[in-house]
Amino acid sequence: MTIGQRHLFCPGPTPIPEMVRRAMNVPAEDHRAPGFGDLGRDIAQGLRQIMRMEGGQMFLFPGSGTAAWEAAITNTLSPGDRVLMARHGHFSELWAQMAVRLGLDVELIDVAWGAGIPVKEIERRLGADKDDRIKAVFVTHNETATGVTSDVAAVRRALDMNFHDALLFVDGVSSIGSIEFRMADWGVDLAVTGSQKGLMCPAGVGILGVSDKAMEAAKHATMRRAYFEFADMVRLQADGHFPYTPPIPLLHGMRAAVDLLLAEGMDNVIARHARMAGGVRAAVQAWGLEMVAEHETLFSDTVTAIRTPMHIDAREVISIAHDELGASFGGGLGRLAGRVFRIGHLGWVNEGTLAGALSMAEMAMWRAGMDIELGAGLASAQRYWSDGKRRDRPRVVESTPIAAQ
Numbered sequence: 001m002t003i004g005q006r007h008l009f010c011p012g013p014t015p016i017p018e019m020v021r022r023a024m025n026v027p028a029e030d031h032r033a034p035g036f037g038d039l040g041r042d043i044a045q046g047l048r049q050i051m052r053m054e055g056g057q058m059f060l061f062p063g064s065g066t067a068a069w070e071a072a073i074t075n076t077l078s079p080g081d082r083v084l085m086a087r088h089g090h091f092s093e094l095w096a097q098m099a100v101r102l103g104l105d106v107e108l109i110d111v112a113w114g115a116g117i118p119v120k121e122i123e124r125r126l127g128a129d130k131d132d133r134i135k136a137v138f139v140t141h142n143e144t145a146t147g148v149t150s151d152v153a154a155v156r157r158a159l160d161m162n163f164h165d166a167l168l169f170v171d172g173v174s175s176i177g178s179i180e181f182r183m184a185d186w187g188v189d190l191a192v193t194g195s196q197k198g199l200m201c202p203a204g205v206g207i208l209g210v211s212d213k214a215m216e217a218a219k220h221a222t223m224r225r226a227y228f229e230f231a232d233m234v235r236l237q238a239d240g241h242f243p244y245t246p247p248i249p250l251l252h253g254m255r256a257a258v259d260l261l262l263a264e265g266m267d268n269v270i271a272r273h274a275r276m277a278g279g280v281r282a283a284v285q286a287w288g289l290e291m292v293a294e295h296e297t298l299f300s301d302t303v304t305a306i307r308t309p310m311h312i313d314a315r316e317v318i319s320i321a322h323d324e325l326g327a328s329f330g331g332g333l334g335r336l337a338g339r340v341f342r343i344g345h346l347g348w349v350n351e352g353t354l355a356g357a358l359s360m361a362e363m364a365m366w367r368a369g370m371d372i373e374l375g376a377g378l379a380s381a382q383r384y385w386s387d388g389k390r391r392d393r394p395r396v397v398e399s400t401p402i403a404a405q
């Protein structure tokens, strides 16, 4: 047993604000009662602002982000439809696997884990697709496994430049609510997220923003679906009621979390995440370690994946942090297992949270035998966060005892 607080420094689930936890402490409730509908409606309204969405439908499916992936596919596509996607990390790989399992004809572009989505290649394939066989392009906005953020707007431009009609699917599970996400401006047709990352709640709700174009596609899509049927869910937008029993306490938490984000203001939320990430990256640089992300333009502001030297198994660093320090870091996923550990910096986080994370990471790496100078990364982050914030004071040349003044 760990005495004192355990710390969660993984990129999801993320720390739950005290206010959100309290909001979830509710007695059982009748979800068919008049007035209950306000809850779902309030959340959907708030999420629209967070995603910068216009028109379309916002759905909250009991389930996780993965459920929302499935809902997006089964409602808008038909068996055998061709979809284009890049594979550049564990989550894009899993999404591709799901698409194959559901019977889609998946055209994959494999790039290095650590690269962003290959916009030029996507553009080329869309250009070559003269008879519009590609029905959808899937983009993992923020690859949580590699700490890479890709340019969704560039994919929209590639579609538009080719006058291509494919739907644009975006996995925003570790970006929405933390970094810039512009559903309307980017012409995203299906935006997927979950409740336990940027939205600071427990897992349990899969969130799906659906454009009018995707709602239209849903009328003709023939893939089988039942629980995740959009048509059954449309009432959520109208009167806030669910077709089945929703996770009620979690919804109360989500409303509180959405309120917190909107009270802070999305521009401030985005700026805070950029600032937090900058401190973490300053620390990684001071440690002399490599990030998985190949280039600084790809660095994610919500998660940093850090490579350990060849002779150090990252799993050992993670288990030391967990067992000896009560701190959880993210592990290397898929082919990065043992090579990488990840620090999440999204959601309810500030300098204090991350100073703790960096300090624990240093201790764990040092204890694992790595050549780390204790305090070096932390100091570097402290300097980054304090840059330009030092008060200007006249230099005191000679100090006079206060009593003598």
Ligand SMILES: *Cc1c(COP(=O)(O)O)cnc(C)c1O
Pocket (backbone or CB within 6 Å): 012, 064, 065, 066, 067, 091, 140, 142, 143, 144, 171, 172, 173, 174, 194, 203
């Ligand atoms: C966490 C995550 C998922 C999976 O979401 P679950 O809620 O665990 O089902 C999918 N995509 C990305 C990018 C993620 O970070």
